[in-house]
Amino acid sequence: MPLLEVNDVVVRFGGVTAVNQARFTADERRITGLIGPNGAGKTTCFNVITGLQRPTSGSVRFGGRDVTRTAVHRRARRGMARTFQRLEAFGSLTVRDNVRVALDIAGGFGGLMRSSSARVDEALDRVGISEYAAERADSIPTGTARLLELARCLVGDPKLLLLDEPSSGLDESETDAFGELLIALASEGKAILMVEHDMDLVMTVCDDIHVLDFGEIICSGSPAEVRADARVQAAYLGASDTDETQHDLAPLDATTTIPAVTS
Amino acid sequence: MSGFFAFVVLGVFTGAAYAIAASGLVLTYATTRVFNIAHGAFGMVLAFAFWDFSVRQGLPTWLSLVLVLGVVAPAIGWFIQRFVTRGLGDAPVSVSLVVTVGLLVGLIGVAQYLWPPEARILMPFRPETGYQVGSTYVTAHQLITIVCSVLVATLLYLLLNRTRVGTAMRASVDNPELLQLFGGRPDRVAQLAWAIGISLAALGGILLAPVVGLDYYALTLLVINAYAAAMLGRLKSLPLTFAGAMALGILESLAVGYLPTDGFIAGIRPVIPALFLFLLLVLLPQAQLRIGQVKGIVSAPVPSLLRAAISGVVLLLVVIVVTTGMSEANLLLVGTAATFAMVMLSLVLLTGYGGHVSLAQLTFAGVGALTYSKLAEPNLYGLVLTTLIAAGVGALVALPVLRLTGLYLALATLAFGVLMDKMIFQEEWAFGYNGTLPADRLSVLGVKIESTSGYVLVMVVFLVLMSLAVLALRRGVVGRLLVAMRDSPSACGTLGLDQRWFRVGLFALSAGLAGLAGALFAGLRGTIGAADFQFFNSLPLLLLAVVFGITSVTGACLGGVGLMLLPELQANNPELAGLFFVVLGFGAVALGRDPNGLANQLFRLGRWVRGQAEPWIRERIPVWAPNLADDEELEPVGLDLIGEPLPAPRAAGDLVAEEETSHATP
Amino acid sequence: MTVPMLEAIGIHAAYGRIEVLRGVDLTIPRGAVMALLGPNGAGKSTFVKVISGQKEATAGDLHLGGVHVRNASSDALARVGLCTVPEGRSVFPNLTVEENLRLMSYAGVPADAVMETAFRYFPRLLERRRQLAGTMSGGEQQMLAMSRALASDPALLLLDELSMGLAPLIVEELYDTVREIAETGVTILCIEQFARTALRVSDYAAVMTGGRIVATGEPEEIMESMADVILGAA
Incomplete structure (x- = not known):
C-alpha cells in the first residue's frame, strides 16, 4: 500500500472547481512529481493533503489511515512535512532559530528543553545553507529561504516531504545540487511529492509524474511516458491546431522548455 | 397573558x-x-x-x-x-x-x-x-x-x-x-x-x-x-x-x-447579554489556518537574564531606600503599583509576546484575590494554589473559543469580565453584594509578614521574580514559538504544533500571573471587595500597559506606577478627572500602533546618553571600557532598566499577501 | 512619432528587502498589443501592480500617455482609462453579476451602457444577471471580468494571466475577445503562460527574467529565441 493516497479529491470554491476527482499516490523511496500549468490546482492539492483545505469530497489516506478529517498538526506528527510556494519562513527569527523551532515542535513538549543544536546544524548543513545560520530569515534570498523551509522539514525526520516549487530562485548549479539531495533523501526511504516548474529537474529526478490540468489528472506515468503524451502538450501550450504543434516545435522541446519559460 | x-x-x-x-x-x-x-x-x-x-x-x-x-x-x-x-x-x-x-x-x-x-x-x-x-x-x-x-x-x-x-x-x-x-x-x-x-x-x-x-x-x-x-x-x-x-x-x-427576584438565578438578569455573547462565540464555526496572513511587525526587546537580574536588584534597592520611613498610606500605594505592574506583566506575556488581547485581566486578579481571602493561613503553598485556580479559570475562558482567534478571544474575555463583575463577584459565597472580605498577610517560610513595609518588599521581590520568569520564557523555546506563530501560523501547523492548546496554555499562564498579583494585593490591603476588580478598570490597565510598552518588562513596571497614580490624580483634581482618561485613551490611540510604547523611547534616550557619555567614560576610566565592549548587548545603566535595542520594524509582509487566501475562506 | 501609451524607465520595486524589479524598461506604442513572457518569479505580476498603482515603485519613471503617473493611486488611474484585470479572481464573488457590472461604471461609463455592452458580448451573463458571481464557473467569471475591459472603454488594458485555471477552449474564446478589443484601438499588455495563445494576438513581445526585460521584439523572433534567452541553451 502506498504511503500517501489521494482518492478522487474534489475541491470547489463557489462555482469554480479547483480540483476535480484527483487521484494519485506517493510512496517511500520514490520522488513523485506533480506538474501542470499555473492555476491547475497543484497547491490546492497540497493544501488538501496537509489539511489546510478541506476537500468538497474524496479522501486522503496516509500510512494506511484515512486522514481526510485529521487536524493539520496531527498529520504533521504522523510524518508529513511541507514547504510553501509563497514563503512561510519565520521572518523575524534567524535561520538557525527557524530550524530550532521546527525541532522544538517535532520534539514535543517533553523534548522542549533539549533541542539539540547538533541536529539543527546538521539539517542546515544538509541543505547547504550553514553560512546563513545567523541571518534573519527575511533577509536571505528566495532560493535560500526555500532551502531553509526544507531544512525545517528535515529536522523532524518526516516520512513524506511535500515540496511546493522548491527550486525556483535557485541557479543552475544549486538546482543540480538540490536534485542530488532529493535523490539522496529518497534513497534513505523518504517519500517525496514535488510541485515543480523546472521541467529539466522534474524529468531528471522524478520516478513518477502526475500531470494536473484545470483540476484533473490528465496523465500519470514515468517521465518518458509523460513527455510523449499529447494531452500534456495541449495542456501546456493551450488548444492549438494540432498540425501547428507539430510544425512549430518538436514535442519534446515543447514540454521541456516552454513551461519553464512562460509559466 | x-x-x-x-x-x-x-x-x-x-x-x-x-x-x-x-x-x-x-x-x-x-x-x-x-x-x-x-x-x-x-x-x-x-x-x-x-x-x-x-x-x-x-x-x-x-x-x-x-x-x-x-x-x-x-x-x-x-x-x-x-x-x-x-x-x-x-x-x-x-x-x-x-x-x-x-x-x-x-x-x-x-x-x-x-x-x-x-x-x-x-x-x-x-x-x-x-x-x-x-x-x-x-x-x-x-x-x-x-x-x-x-x-x-x-x-x-x-x-x-x-x-x-x-x-x-x-x-x-x-x-x-x-x-x-x-x-x-x-x-x-x-x-x-x-x-x-x-x-x-x-x-x-x-x-x-x-x-x-x-x-x-x-x-x-x-x-x-x-x-x-x-x-x-x-x-x-x-x-x-x-x-x-x-x-x-x-x-x-x-x-x-x-425570573425569580432573588437567589442565584436572579443574578443572571443583568448578564444576559454577556451570556448571549459568550454562547454565540462558542457556537461560531472553526477558524481555518490560512496561508499568507499579515505577519507580525515588531519584535519584542529581550535583555540578557544577567542584565535583567541586576536591574531587578537595583529596583529592589531603590524600593528599599524609597520606602524607608514612608507613611502607611504611601506604602499601600507602592504595593498597589507593584500589583498593577505584575498584572501588566501578565499582559506582556499574553499581548506583547503572544499577540492576544485580554479585556478582563483585572478580573483574573480578582479571582486570585477571592481565592486568597478564602485561605485560612495564607502561605506560599496557598499562593501556588491561588495561581493555579486563576490559571484554571483563564483556561476555562479560553477553552470554549479554542477554535477561534484574536477578536473573538478578546470578546470572550469581555463577556467573562462582565459576568464576573455583575454576577459571580456579587454572590454571597464570593465578595457579596457590594461586600468585602478580610484577607490575612502572607506567611513566607513560617514567618508572617506583619509590617506593611516588609510586605511591600516581598511584593517587589515577587515582581522581580515574575519579570525574570517572563523574560526566561521569552528567551527560551516558548518565546521562539510565539514569534514563529506570529510570523507564520500555517508553517507552525504543518510542522506539527497544536496552536489551539498552546494558546490556551499561554492564556492560562497569563491569567495565573494576574491571579497571583491579585492574591498579593489582597494580603496587602487586608480587606478586599468586588469594587477593587471592576471589569471596566481592566481597560485603562490594558491601555497604560500599551502606552508604556506592552512588549517590555520596563513598560509594565512604569505602567504599574502610572495606573496607581491615575485615581490619585483624578481624586486630587476632580475637575480634570475626565481629562486624564482623555489623555490616556487618545495616548493609546496614538501609540497603539507601536506596541513598544514609551519604554522604547526611554531605551532610545538611554542609547543616546550612552553614545554621548561613553567616549567620556572611556577616556577617564580605561578599566571599564573593555568590559563594555565585551558584551555588545549591554546597555548603559540608568534609564534603561531592562531592555535592549529593537531591530528595525519590518514592513507588513505583503510578499505573502497574495497567496491563495481567496480560496481559503471557509 | 506619437507619444507611447506606456513608458516605463528603470522601474525598481521590492517586497521588504527582496528586490523584485531591478530596472524595468518597457515602451508600448499606442494601439499595440504586447505580450510579456517570463518564468515564475520573474516579476511580471509585480510589474503589472506597479503600472496599475497597486504597488509602489522604489525608483524609476512611469508615463501613461506622456503623463508622469508613478505611484498614482490605482483608483485614479482606473478613472483616467487604465483597466487592469488582475491575476486570479477579478470579480466580486459575493455580489451578483448585475452588481459587479454596476461597479464597473466607476471607470466613467454609465452603468446602463456597461450592462448593454456586457450582455451584447456575453449573452450568458444576461441569463445569470441575478446570480452571485462566485457561484458561476471560472470561464463565466472571467467573462464578467472581461466585460470591464470591453465596456469601460479603456485606453490601456492590462491582462494578468487571463487563462489561469481555465479550459483551453474558454481561453481561446477569451482571446477572441481580446483581439476584438485590440481592433478597436485599445493598447494592451498581457501576461500569459500560454505563450502561443498570447503571441498570436500580439504585435510585440517582451521577455522578463530576474526583474529585468531581457528581450523585446516581434512575436516570432521571441518565440524562437525564448529558450535561448532564458535557459542559455535549447
Whole structure:
C-alpha cells in the first residue's frame, strides 16, 4: 500500500472547481512529481493533503489511515512535512532559530528543553545553507529561504516531504545540487511529492509524474511516458491546431522548455 | 397573558434600539474590518450631546436630532475613519482592539470633562402620548423606536442593494484592492460607512438614554448587547443582526418578568447579554489556518537574564531606600503599583509576546484575590494554589473559543469580565453584594509578614521574580514559538504544533500571573471587595500597559506606577478627572500602533546618553571600557532598566499577501 | 512619432528587502498589443501592480500617455482609462453579476451602457444577471471580468494571466475577445503562460527574467529565441 493516497479529491470554491476527482499516490523511496500549468490546482492539492483545505469530497489516506478529517498538526506528527510556494519562513527569527523551532515542535513538549543544536546544524548543513545560520530569515534570498523551509522539514525526520516549487530562485548549479539531495533523501526511504516548474529537474529526478490540468489528472506515468503524451502538450501550450504543434516545435522541446519559460 | 404581551412589547422596543446600534457596528466592521469596541461610547457621548442641544441649550427636539444625527455624528465618523482607524483593518487584531479601547476610555473622559457628573434627565419622545393595545399600554417613545428600526433596516437595505456606493461597501468587504482597480475609492466608502455607523450608534444611544439614564458607563457598556446581536449575524449579516437584537431584547424583558427576584438565578438578569455573547462565540464555526496572513511587525526587546537580574536588584534597592520611613498610606500605594505592574506583566506575556488581547485581566486578579481571602493561613503553598485556580479559570475562558482567534478571544474575555463583575463577584459565597472580605498577610517560610513595609518588599521581590520568569520564557523555546506563530501560523501547523492548546496554555499562564498579583494585593490591603476588580478598570490597565510598552518588562513596571497614580490624580483634581482618561485613551490611540510604547523611547534616550557619555567614560576610566565592549548587548545603566535595542520594524509582509487566501475562506 | 501609451524607465520595486524589479524598461506604442513572457518569479505580476498603482515603485519613471503617473493611486488611474484585470479572481464573488457590472461604471461609463455592452458580448451573463458571481464557473467569471475591459472603454488594458485555471477552449474564446478589443484601438499588455495563445494576438513581445526585460521584439523572433534567452541553451 502506498504511503500517501489521494482518492478522487474534489475541491470547489463557489462555482469554480479547483480540483476535480484527483487521484494519485506517493510512496517511500520514490520522488513523485506533480506538474501542470499555473492555476491547475497543484497547491490546492497540497493544501488538501496537509489539511489546510478541506476537500468538497474524496479522501486522503496516509500510512494506511484515512486522514481526510485529521487536524493539520496531527498529520504533521504522523510524518508529513511541507514547504510553501509563497514563503512561510519565520521572518523575524534567524535561520538557525527557524530550524530550532521546527525541532522544538517535532520534539514535543517533553523534548522542549533539549533541542539539540547538533541536529539543527546538521539539517542546515544538509541543505547547504550553514553560512546563513545567523541571518534573519527575511533577509536571505528566495532560493535560500526555500532551502531553509526544507531544512525545517528535515529536522523532524518526516516520512513524506511535500515540496511546493522548491527550486525556483535557485541557479543552475544549486538546482543540480538540490536534485542530488532529493535523490539522496529518497534513497534513505523518504517519500517525496514535488510541485515543480523546472521541467529539466522534474524529468531528471522524478520516478513518477502526475500531470494536473484545470483540476484533473490528465496523465500519470514515468517521465518518458509523460513527455510523449499529447494531452500534456495541449495542456501546456493551450488548444492549438494540432498540425501547428507539430510544425512549430518538436514535442519534446515543447514540454521541456516552454513551461519553464512562460509559466 | 397580557403581562406576557407587555413584556414582549417592551422587549421589541429595546431590541429595536439594540438593532439600530448593532447595525451601525456591523456596517463599520464589514466595510473596514475594524471592530469598534468604542461603538457604545460614541452612542453615549452623542446622547449627551443631544441632551446638551435639546435640554441645556433649549433647541427644538427636531433640530437637536438633525444636528446630532446629521452633522456631529457623521463628522465624527468621518474624522475617526480618516485619521484614526484607517489602515487598521490590515493591522494585527490586537492593535485595532487596543486603539478602539483607547477611543472608548478617551470618550468616557471627554464626556466626563464636558458634562461633569450631575443629575441629567433626557425625556422620552412625546412622553405624554401612548396607545392602549388590548390591555397593554405602548408609549409613543417605544413606538417611535420601533418605527425607527424599521426605517433604518429599510434604508440600509436600499443603500446596500440599490445604490452604487452601497454596492461598493459590500464589494470592499471582499476585496478593496479590486474595488480600486474598478475605479472606486475604498477610503471614501469606508468614511461613509463610519459616518453612518456612528450616526446609528448615536440614534441607538438617544433612544435608550431615557430608559437607561444618561450614565457614562451604562450607555457605553450597552454596546455588549450590540456585540451579541452582531455576532449572531457573524458581523456580516444585517438581517441576522436585527433578529439577534430582537431576540436579545425580548429575552431580557421576559427575564425581568419571569425570573425569580432573588437567589442565584436572579443574578443572571443583568448578564444576559454577556451570556448571549459568550454562547454565540462558542457556537461560531472553526477558524481555518490560512496561508499568507499579515505577519507580525515588531519584535519584542529581550535583555540578557544577567542584565535583567541586576536591574531587578537595583529596583529592589531603590524600593528599599524609597520606602524607608514612608507613611502607611504611601506604602499601600507602592504595593498597589507593584500589583498593577505584575498584572501588566501578565499582559506582556499574553499581548506583547503572544499577540492576544485580554479585556478582563483585572478580573483574573480578582479571582486570585477571592481565592486568597478564602485561605485560612495564607502561605506560599496557598499562593501556588491561588495561581493555579486563576490559571484554571483563564483556561476555562479560553477553552470554549479554542477554535477561534484574536477578536473573538478578546470578546470572550469581555463577556467573562462582565459576568464576573455583575454576577459571580456579587454572590454571597464570593465578595457579596457590594461586600468585602478580610484577607490575612502572607506567611513566607513560617514567618508572617506583619509590617506593611516588609510586605511591600516581598511584593517587589515577587515582581522581580515574575519579570525574570517572563523574560526566561521569552528567551527560551516558548518565546521562539510565539514569534514563529506570529510570523507564520500555517508553517507552525504543518510542522506539527497544536496552536489551539498552546494558546490556551499561554492564556492560562497569563491569567495565573494576574491571579497571583491579585492574591498579593489582597494580603496587602487586608480587606478586599468586588469594587477593587471592576471589569471596566481592566481597560485603562490594558491601555497604560500599551502606552508604556506592552512588549517590555520596563513598560509594565512604569505602567504599574502610572495606573496607581491615575485615581490619585483624578481624586486630587476632580475637575480634570475626565481629562486624564482623555489623555490616556487618545495616548493609546496614538501609540497603539507601536506596541513598544514609551519604554522604547526611554531605551532610545538611554542609547543616546550612552553614545554621548561613553567616549567620556572611556577616556577617564580605561578599566571599564573593555568590559563594555565585551558584551555588545549591554546597555548603559540608568534609564534603561531592562531592555535592549529593537531591530528595525519590518514592513507588513505583503510578499505573502497574495497567496491563495481567496480560496481559503471557509 | 506619437507619444507611447506606456513608458516605463528603470522601474525598481521590492517586497521588504527582496528586490523584485531591478530596472524595468518597457515602451508600448499606442494601439499595440504586447505580450510579456517570463518564468515564475520573474516579476511580471509585480510589474503589472506597479503600472496599475497597486504597488509602489522604489525608483524609476512611469508615463501613461506622456503623463508622469508613478505611484498614482490605482483608483485614479482606473478613472483616467487604465483597466487592469488582475491575476486570479477579478470579480466580486459575493455580489451578483448585475452588481459587479454596476461597479464597473466607476471607470466613467454609465452603468446602463456597461450592462448593454456586457450582455451584447456575453449573452450568458444576461441569463445569470441575478446570480452571485462566485457561484458561476471560472470561464463565466472571467467573462464578467472581461466585460470591464470591453465596456469601460479603456485606453490601456492590462491582462494578468487571463487563462489561469481555465479550459483551453474558454481561453481561446477569451482571446477572441481580446483581439476584438485590440481592433478597436485599445493598447494592451498581457501576461500569459500560454505563450502561443498570447503571441498570436500580439504585435510585440517582451521577455522578463530576474526583474529585468531581457528581450523585446516581434512575436516570432521571441518565440524562437525564448529558450535561448532564458535557459542559455535549447
